[in-house]
Amino acid sequence: MFKSVFIKTIYIKPVIVLLLFCSSAIAQNNIISNNSKWSEKTALTILNNYPKAWQIDGNEKPKWDYKMGFLLFSFEKLYQKTNDSKYLNYIKEYADEMIDSSGNIKKYEEKEYNIDYVNPGKILFNLYDISKDNRYQKVLVQLRKQLENQPRTASGGFWHKEIYPNQMWIDGLYMAEPFYTQYTVTYENGKSLDDIAKQFELVQNHLTDKKTGLVYQCWDESKQIAWANPETGTSPTIWGRGIGWYMMALVETLDYYPKSHPNYKTLIGYLNQISKSVIQYKSSSGLWYQVADKPELKGNYLEPSASAMIIYALAKGSDKGYLTSNYKKTAQKSFDAFIKEFVKVGEAGEINILNVSPSVGLGGKPFRDGTNEYYISGKTKDNGSPALAAFLLSALELEK
Template sequence: MNDNFAGRWIAVYGIASALIASPSFGGPLFDHDLTELTEPADPRAPKKWSERMMVSVLNRSPWMADAAQKDTWGYTQGLIIHALEEVWRKTKDPKYLAYIQRYGDKMVDQQGAINTYKPEDLSLDNLNSGKVLFNLYSLTKDEKYRKALDQLRYQLKWQPKTTEGGYWHKLKYPWQMWLDGAYMASPFLTQYASTFHDEAAFDEVARQLILLEKQLRDPKTGLLYHGWDESRMQPWANKQTGVSQNVWGRAMGWYAMALVDVLDYFPEKHPQRKNLLAILDRVAVAVHKYQDPKSGLWYQVMDQPERAGNYLEASASCMFVYALAKGANRHYLDKTYLRAAEKGYSGILDRFVETKPDGELNLLQVCEVAGLSADRDGSYEYYIKEPIRVNDPKGTGPFILASLELNQ
């Protein structure tokens, strides 16, 4: 890998941007007063859990309503905006689309530059928010969104890889593949390939998802470990296999969601589609096996439910419900998995969803964050001691998506 590749990329992209015409759309998507977005909505008005949680999230998130509020191009913002987009597709409420447009206008300037995005970081996390730009580009035909999409696609041309071609999770995490990265990059790249006829990108998506299973799957349980270090140099990596020590629920949740979302855009006749369906089936078998029989939920450390300190965790549970329900609904999985999803969803409502006196919803028991590094050793104690939050978007986003799949 050339030491100055990031600088060359920025220079090349700047020249390319100058050569591309940049027609302005010149107005909002519809006749809607965006000042209304700052007015709190009543979360008791919608009848379905998906929209009630979405309204609750919007009421708590001034950055989505107020263009003056600072924000970053982060994967959690992308997750919430994606959930909002799916709610809009179901309800056709123009106010929801106005939120999405405001985010796009705030984060992407007329030259296609993305606010706070640092391409030189070569972080897969930076790609997830890009999914919200496809619909904006389709509706507005504003070239700034196409330029931004092309820039994100260009990152993956420079993304450093393992010797077999697997994306490093970030430049600062050399030789490491994490399950989280499957969701951050693969659905975006698949939608880009489908939208702009980038046929080679489909091969790349399949390669990434197949390599993750190859390196991280435990043949005894069928579950996938959180991360893999090809160099075996990280303190958390097994010196023989390179894998991390434990199966983190949300890491597997990211991977499961990535698979069902990729299949939406993956060509029916592509030679690797059958392999992706087979991987999804193996994931579903393992996820179902480790579903808590009493609550229908899943544990923070998936395969150690009886161990002291372990707990039922909301974000992973929402992600698995979404993946199983969507897989069954789209016929990617056997329809019997819908029953497992429904049981899990019932457990989420019983254990994790709290209704406040004003009707606003809270989602409880969400692990804030977990990663792998020199000071994050991936031990059992590490995962169970990470902070637990209420209404973390890594939980509320998947809850909304799961609710939509179950028509709740």
Template structure:
């Protein structure tokens, strides 16, 4: 009887052990399946981030966490980056992603869905860069008509008394640093490709350079070399200094937009145009000032000159933009080679502090300021408290797009 019980116990133990091993094997197989790499880790950071964006936003028209397709500057920013990655890799996926956006938003007659020319909003010009790339390849007339519409906005954009474009019709008499990146690369590139009248073309060149001249005149701070986020000619806005018209602070991403505007506009401004040397000079002043406020981590602060003041934080979107501007500025010969080390340090700062990679290979860019502006409703007063308390999120396209372009410039 005792022997029978012993045999039974041994048999039961063996059965439990076998079943456990079998289940463990199943679980291990299951676990391995869940960490299959959506984004391969042996690619360059530019490809990895772009593939991650496509994974996050399968529809390019819904980039920036929106529910419905819309024509917006954030799409233009990321999709311009996507097309640059396509140029580098020849991976059709990156071209198709950008084409799908234009295909969804531009109707057969050239009408741009969700876009209103009457808003006179400079932000809406940015996605025109995608059309400038696609039209010569596709020859789809609707893309040309859409570009003509965007250019006609530039021709009718309201201006300050000295010729600076208002940022939007609803922001009268105001120039923001953002606006130069949103509109000027498109405007000058379009002029080169599609304006046949030489006098008209020269007028656009002069007008583009004037925008940089005016920003330097009105927003440049001689003490720090940094530029204020916005300038209100009327001085009516609550955020505006009653003597200068400037906003109160040096915002990281505002300065980032401006740097990218300079290095991108120089791609299209003729070498013999007198404005070229002026913009290169502005870029050098800009670089000199930014190095002084770069954190030892390589990153830059949300409010640039306030260091580790309570509430301030090291911010991703501005840092990515500065990295791109420095790297491209050196590559094109606008900046001294010493600034390449600044770009390298900044990129390492991003990777080491603000980039995380999920088990499936998807890349995240963290600590992005979600949005910041001036005026509007609810009113944004441009105070230090305002800038540090705007929402922070991961993978904001205003960070991922410049990160991709910076990665390409540095070939990381």
């Protein structure tokens, strides 16, 4: 069936054949023009440096991973903007390397109940629409089944992973809810929209700091883990990138959430609340810190992935009408500050984003205590994929 679908496509649109079948279409030495927009400069840099999407962040082997999902989501948006086949081909190459001929994700175990595994599924909706390759739809169903069986806290929130019982992590909202919303609206007549709104309600009620209006990274409903506040169950630190994940989760969920649904305005309210709060904690230059609420903390630093995610969410929220136009102006100013602070352009026009936070988490072995010091002591690196993807998305949203 797969072959016959594309034989038909050959007759109708020969260019699609090159796009979907010729991996060599992605040249490893794409010329980066000085006149190109920041979004395309970033994408071409990524194509040149990482011919396979899974190679980003120094990975040595292919893996189904949320970072690749985030990066390729940004490529999908760029493809939709430019209609340039090399961006779609980059996405498809990753999907085809990770999904076997029977439609199973390689080395995927549902029973790990790792909510991060859901995020890459977003790239398959569009691939299936274009190709009608049933392998992609089969994976969509697999990931939806994972969410159906995902363990939950007593209040109904998704556990982040099987190994983190009773815990909601703020980045888990981004990993699951945009996919969950698109799936239930596309295939289930929206039957799970209330459940999706419930996940955000739990964040609002339990992960949002009452003083700052910002969100903590984690919440243990049982309050048993050592890092948990004994009264609230929250982790100790308000992480800049965590705020970014949450704001992006809201704007991307709202892309598919029906305006007619009673919870639509509630979600917009959550976005307005976090946006109003986060503006109060930007630096004088318009950027955000690793420990977002403590700019004066010794060793704290302005962090690019957090800043780019927030810029993107503010710009998109304003463009969609969820936020007022003033937020778009703030995003534009912060984007310019981002370039001055973090972006270094190489001799060939390649983009480098400096000083990106490493991945962080809580618990595990060795135990991560989630203190402010833990978040600021990790070794930063250049060109971390969350910063590259978020910068690309923010540039697209601002038409830069």
